[in-house]
Amino acid sequence: MDFLNAIVLLSNYVLIPSLVYGSQLALGALGVTIVFGIMRFANFAHGEMMSFATVSTIFITWWFQSIGLTAGILPTALLALPFGILITGLLVWATERSVFSYYRQRKSKPVIFVIASVGVMFMLNGVVRLFIGTDEIIFMDGLKFLIKAGEFKKWSGLNEGLALKQTQVLTVLLAILAVAWLFWFLQKTKMGKAMRAFSDNEDLALLSGIDPEKVVRATWFISAVLITLAGVLYGLDKSYKPLIYFHLLLPIFAAAIVGGIGQPLGAILGGYIVAFSEVAATYAFKKFLRYLGPEGWSPEDLVQLLSTEYKFAVSFLILVLVLLIRPTGLFKGRVL
Amino acid sequence: MALLLGVVGATQSWNVSLAILNLCLISAVMSLGLNIQWGYAGLFNAGVMASTALGGLAAVLVSHSPVGEAWAVGGLDTGLAFVTLVLTVLGAWWIRKKVPEGPLRRVFFLVWLLCGYALLRHFYEQASLNIEAVDPAQTGFLGGLGLPILLSWIAGGVAAAGLAWIVGRVALGLRSDYFAIATLGISEIMISILKNEDWLTRGVKNVTGLERPVPYEVDLQQSQWFIDLVIRLHSADPNQVGEEALQEMVMSASGVFVKLCYSGLFLTVLLLILGLAALALNSPWGRMMRAIRDNEIAAAAMGKDVTNRHRQVFILGSAVIGVAGAMLTTLDGQFTPGSYIPLRFTFLIWVMVIIGGSGNNLGAVLGAFITWFTWIEAEPVALWAVENLNSFLSEGNPLRQHFIEVAPHLRMVVMGMILILVLRFRPAGILPEKNTNRT
Numbered sequence: 001m002d003f004l005n006a007i008v009l010l011s012n013y014v015l016i017p018s019l020v021y022g023s024q025l026a027l028g029a030l031g032v033t034i035v036f037g038i039m040r041f042a043n044f045a046h047g048e049m050m051s052f053a054t055v056s057t058i059f060i061t062w063w064f065q066s067i068g069l070t071a072g073i074l075p076t077a078l079l080a081l082p083f084g085i086l087i088t089g090l091l092v093w094a095t096e097r098s099v100f101s102y103y104r105q106r107k108s109k110p111v112i113f114v115i116a117s118v119g120v121m122f123m124l125n126g127v128v129r130l131f132i133g134t135d136e137i138i139f140m141d142g143l144k145f146l147i148k149a150g151e152f153k154k155w156s157g158l159n160e161g162l163a164l165k166q167t168q169v170l171t172v173l174l175a176i177l178a179v180a181w182l183f184w185f186l187q188k189t190k191m192g193k194a195m196r197a198f199s200d201n202e203d204l205a206l207l208s209g210i211d212p213e214k215v216v217r218a219t220w221f222i223s224a225v226l227i228t229l230a231g232v233l234y235g236l237d238k239s240y241k242p243l244i245y246f247h248l249l250l251p252i253f254a255a256a257i258v259g260g261i262g263q264p265l266g267a268i269l270g271g272y273i274v275a276f277s278e279v280a281a282t283y284a285f286k287k288f289l290r291y292l293g294p295e296g297w298s299p300e301d302l303v304q305l306l307s308t309e310y311k312f313a314v315s316f317l318i319l320v321l322v323l324l325i326r327p328t329g330l331f332k333g334r335v336l
Numbered sequence: 337m338a339l340l341l342g343v344v345g346a347t348q349s350w351n352v353s354l355a356i357l358n359l360c361l362i363s364a365v366m367s368l369g370l371n372i373q374w375g376y377a378g379l380f381n382a383g384v385m386a387s388t389a390l391g392g393l394a395a396v397l398v399s400h401s402p403v404g405e406a407w408a409v410g411g412l413d414t415g416l417a418f419v420t421l422v423l424t425v426l427g428a429w430w431i432r433k434k435v436p437e438g439p440l441r442r443v444f445f446l447v448w449l450l451c452g453y454a455l456l457r458h459f460y461e462q463a464s465l466n467i468e469a470v471d472p473a474q475t476g477f478l479g480g481l482g483l484p485i486l487l488s489w490i491a492g493g494v495a496a497a498g499l500a501w502i503v504g505r506v507a508l509g510l511r512s513d514y515f516a517i518a519t520l521g522i523s524e525i526m527i528s529i530l531k532n533e534d535w536l537t538r539g540v541k542n543v544t545g546l547e548r549p550v551p552y553e554v555d556l557q558q559s560q561w562f563i564d565l566v567i568r569l570h571s572a573d574p575n576q577v578g579e580e581a582l583q584e585m586v587m588s589a590s591g592v593f594v595k596l597c598y599s600g601l602f603l604t605v606l607l608l609i610l611g612l613a614a615l616a617l618n619s620p621w622g623r624m625m626r627a628i629r630d631n632e633i634a635a636a637a638m639g640k641d642v643t644n645r646h647r648q649v650f651i652l653g654s655a656v657i658g659v660a661g662a663m664l665t666t667l668d669g670q671f672t673p674g675s676y677i678p679l680r681f682t683f684l685i686w687v688m689v690i691i692g693g694s695g696n697n698l699g700a701v702l703g704a705f706i707t708w709f710t711w712i713e714a715e716p717v718a719l720w721a722v723e724n725l726n727s728f729l730s731e732g733n734p735l736r737q738h739f740i741e742v743a744p745h746l747r748m749v750v751m752g753m754i755l756i757l758v759l760r761f762r763p764a765g766i767l768p769e770k771n772t773n774r775t
Contacts, residue, residue, distance in 0.1 A: 042513040099756055111380050111512040112759070115690060118683050119755035125679065126748025133742055246679070250524055253517045309532040316521035320506055323518060327510070 001158070006291035008160040012149075018279040019272070020168045020237060023175035026271030027230035028248065029255035030182065030264055031223040037199040037262040038219040039104065041113035045095070047249030048124035050231030052091060053224070054240050055132050057084030057232045058139045065141070073143035075167070077236055084232060089224040095120050096220050104216070128242055137240040140167060167237040178229055179268060182222065186264065191218050199262065247312060251278065254315040258322050260329030269330060278314045281305045337705050344713065351588065354595035356712050361602035362663050364704035367688040368609055368697060369656030374686075375695035375769070376622065377649040378629040380512045383503065383519030385681035386526040387654045389673065390499055391492030391661020393530060396543045396671045398488035400480035406470045407478060410535065413463035414478070417456055424452030467535040477538045486549050489605065489662045496658025497651045499526070504647040523682065530673040537673055544670040550597035556590040557583075565589075598667055605663065606701070609656055613697045625649060626695075657685075679748075684711065687755045693765025702767060710754070714747035 028050065035043050043049075060080035070076045099116050146169060149161030186192040191214070198205040198215045206212060231245065238244075255274045259266025284302035293299075306314065322329060345353035366384065373379045427448055435441040468476045507518040530537050537543065556562045566589045567582075616622050628635040628642055636642050665671050684707065692703020722743045758765065 042517060044516075099760075102760060109512070111378070111516075112763075114380065114513045114516060115686070116756060116759055118686060119752045119759065122679070122683065122687075122748050122752030122755060124752075126745045126750075126752065129745035129748070130742045133738070247524075250521055254521070257514070257517065307532065310528055313525040313528050316525050319518065319521055323510065323514075324506065 002291045004156075005158050005160045006288050008156075008158055008162050009288055009291065012160065012162050014276075014279050014283050016164065016168060018275040020171045021279065022272035022275030023171050024230055024234045024237070024271075025248075025251055025255045025275050026268040027175055027178060027226050027233070028252035029259065029267035029271045030179070031226035031230065032252055032256045033259070033261055033264060033267040034219055034226070035223050036256070038195060038215060039100070039113070041110045041117065042253065042261075044114060044117040044249070045120040045124060046227065046252065047245045047247075048121045048128065049088065049092065049224075049227050050234070050248065051128050051242055051245035052124050052231075053084055053088040053228040054231040054235045054245070055128050056087040057081060057228065058132070058137060058235070058240060060084060060087075061139050071142065073166075075140050075142045075170075075236055077139055077232055078170075081228065081232060085225050085228045088228045089221055092220045092224045092227070093217070096216065101216075125242075125246070132242070134242055137235075139240065140236050142166065165237070167233070171233045171237055174229060174233060178226065182226075182264065185222070191215075195219060250312060251275075251315040254319040257329055258318055260331035263329070263331040266329055266331030274315045274318060277318055278311050281314045282308045282311050337702070337709070340709060348716070349588070351591045351595065354592060354599065356709060358595060358598050358602060358667055359664075359712075360705045360708045361599065361606050362660050362667065363685070363688060363708045364701040365602075365606055365609060365660035365663065366657050366685050367692065367700040367704040368606075368613055369653045369658075369660065370685050370689050371653075371692075371694065371697060371700035372613060372616075372656060373650055373653035374689055375693075375697075375700065376617065376625045376629065377646060378512070379508075379646060379650055379653075380516040381519050381650065381653070382516040382678075382682055382686075383521075383523035383526075384657055384685045385676055385678055386499060386503075386519075386523035387496035387657035388661035388664065388681050389523075389527055389530055389676045390495045391489075391658040391663075392665035392671050393537060394492035394495045394658070395485060395488040395546065395662045395665035396537065397480040398483050398491050399485035399547050400543060401482040403470065403475045403477065403479035406467045406475060406535075409470060410463040410467035410478070413459045413466065414535075417459035417463055420452060420456045420459060424449065424456065427452070464533070464535040472541075475538075476541070477535050477543075484549070485547050485666050486601075488666070489659050492662030493655040493659040496661065497655040500651040500654035501647070503654075504650050508646050508650065509643050520678065520682070523678065527673065527676050530676070537671065540674045542670055542672045542674075546665065546669050546671070548669060549601065549666065550594055553587075553590040553594055556593060557586050562586070562590065562593070602663060602667075605659065609659070610697055610701065613656075617697065684751065687751055689765075690755060691758050691765060693767040693769060695769030696765065696767045699765050699767035699769075703765065706766075707751070707754075710750060711747055714750050715744045718743040718746040 028046065032043060032046050035041070035046075057077055057080045060083045061077045064070070064076050064079055069079065071079050099120060100113065103112055103116060143166050145163060146166050147162060147164040149163040152162045153159070184192075186196060194205065194210045195215050195218060197208070198210055198212065202212075205215075234245075234248065251274050252271075255270035256267050257270070258273055259268070259270030282304065284304040286299050286302050286304075289303055290298045341353050341357055344356060366388065369387070370381065370384055373381045428445060431441065431444050431448060435444055467478060470476055503519060503522050507515050507522070510518060531539050533539065534541065563582075563586055566586050569589070570585060624635070624640060625645065627638075628640060628645055632642050685704075688703040688707040689700050690703070691707055692701065693699025719740065722739045725739075
């Protein structure tokens with residue numbers, strides 16, 4: 001019984017939250033890594049693009065709600081998602097045409113791209129706040145909990161409750177769908193193969209008649225899909241706050257680099273590694289160990305590696321460790 | 337630039353104008369520091385904020401008077417924790433040096449680090465609990481050394497240089513955007529440490545009321561010589577102007593006087609650093625740095641140690657930014673870890689350097705002035721524009737209210753726009769680097 005209690009406790013506070021958070025990070029890191037694989041620069045505007053995507057989805061959601069269109073027990077934002085993707089796609093395409101394409105034609109150094117993306121980051125940061133302000137926004141509607149902690153306790157007779165939010169299930173499901181679609185696209189379609197060829201060796205790809213413009217367009221579109229999914233799912237699960245999305249950039253970069261930048265599989269793995277370590281390193285294992293240990297025994301302190309304020313710092317500790325020990329990341333990304 | 341500041345002085349007030357000038361001067365020092373890293377050596381440092389914040393911390397630790405009680409209850413444990421830290425690091429270094437490579441070393445290394453960490457946590461928790469319990473509303477931290485705050489400008493530079501040395505060991509030698517991400521991360525870690533280690537910095541409770549290197553307004557308003565000076569400057573007859581008008585004059589003049597004192601101090605530092613930077617840039621050392629920047633492989637083939645030079649220039653630049661950070665905290669008179677955000681303290685400095693002209697010291701200074709001026713004045717201008725555009729909207733209209741609330745964010749858009757436009761149409765900046773032979 002104690003063992004079951006311990007498992008439920010751990011699932012409720014560590015396993016499920018980090019699985020969900022990891023899926024959100026993985027989607028974000030996939031976007032970063034794909035842009036990096038094709039265009040060879042780290043997009044600093046990624047977090048703000050996620051923020052923009054979420055805001056446009058929120059506006060569509062509000063519009064749907066005002067005309068009485070809802071998705072029953074599912075959140076209305078799901079209906080708005082395709083429109084959000086479309087708007088984000090347009091935005092990303094506009095930045096590509098007006099900012100990045102110029103430097104690509106001139107074959108500028110990657111660092112120039114990074115500075116340009118900092119400019120884009122500033123602009124989007126301002127634009128988003130111009131439209132929606134700086135307040136926290138909760139745009140989740142529909143059924144909140146699939147399993148409630150109290151009901152679970154009654155049903156199982158355990159001391160520990162297990163709560164499962166609908167957004168958590170949705171996040172994981174949609175992430176699996178998106179990743180499956182992405183891998184199908186990259187492996188099976190002609191464009192996907194062209195993208196992989198382009199990422200692997202640009203000159204050879206150009207030689208075999210691959211149109212770089214098309215590849216770039218497809219890349220930005222895929223990244224727009226991933227950006228919107230990651231942003232909206234994060235916003236649904238927690239809440240939308242403009243400042244948070246800038247801070248998400250850091251764990252997302254960490255995830256992409258830990259997995260090996262330019263490697264889609266690595267980005268997914270990196271997302272989960274970062275999420276699990278962030279949650280586990282700041283969780284107090286006292287109660288968990290009390291269940292596992294002998295009767296009546298309890299650890300003296302909280303058995304917490306770092307206090308919760310250092311959650312964001314954890315991803316960077318991992319990043320630094322990976323940089324020191326294996327700079328190419330777990331999946332042998334590009335040598336940087 | 338002087339003209340613009342003059343316009344602000346005439347239309348808003350001289351106090352506002354001088355406040356902008358002071359921050360322009362500090363920003364100029366920061367952008368000079370970043371220019372040393374980016375303009376001379378091509379290092380993309382996205383962790384400018386870490387140096388700034390560390391400089392600020394130095395200002396607190398140097399100038400705040402020590403909290404004796406906190407030292408009494410927590411001093412011993414703090415000392416022990418520090419000794420443990422040093423011993424752990426030294427031991428780890430020794431193991432790396434002396435024990436031959438292999439699984440044994442790894443086990444040794446890990447066990448040693450874990451033991452060290454556990455012991456450190458033990459002392460550290462004791463110390464921080466005790467210290468933070470000392471009168472938490474007033475102090476609750478160790479305090480500083482109680483020395484003049486001007487010394488902290490040097491201390492801030494040294495501290496930032498020390499941090500840069502550590503960061504350089506970890507991150508230099510990576511490709512540029514990788515280096516950027518690593519430094520960005522380290523600066524975020526630095527800020528979260530400052531926010532949460534209350535025993536050292538009071539965390540988000542802030543340290544206020546730092547000692548000033550210049551006179552206080554209140555003292556000035558009471559001293560006779562200052563009142564006489566104001567009367568002479570206004571060439572007014574004390575008998576004709578009323579008591580209240582005179583008081584008003586003295587009030588605003590005292591603010592201006594204090595700000596002018598700061599401006600003098602900052603200007604001295606700026607000129608000093610500008611002179612040194614110009615000397616360095618035109619020396620053989622500067623030529624070598626530019627050669628490394630423009631072609632690392634060729635420079636390495638000529639026998640230049642690229643990573644070592646990079647580390648050197650990274651440390652130098654960070655030290656300059658650290659000095660500016662200490663100056664900023666001195667000007668504010670308080671240390672607020674919560675106010676350090678990367679957009680303002682890292683990326684805005686980047687905009688300054690790019691706009692002004694990377695590699696050109698005067699350009700960096702000019703860029704800092706223009707950028708800071710735009711950053712500050714964009715808000716009143718945006719508000720003014722909103723007011724006028726909105727004149728057809730009735731008072732209390734929710735849309736009008738929304739526009740007025742969000743108008744300040746327009747400056748982000750303006751900044752981003754300027755950065756993108758300059759990068760595209762004038763990539764060398766307003767004052768391009770001289771005698772450049774870059775392709």
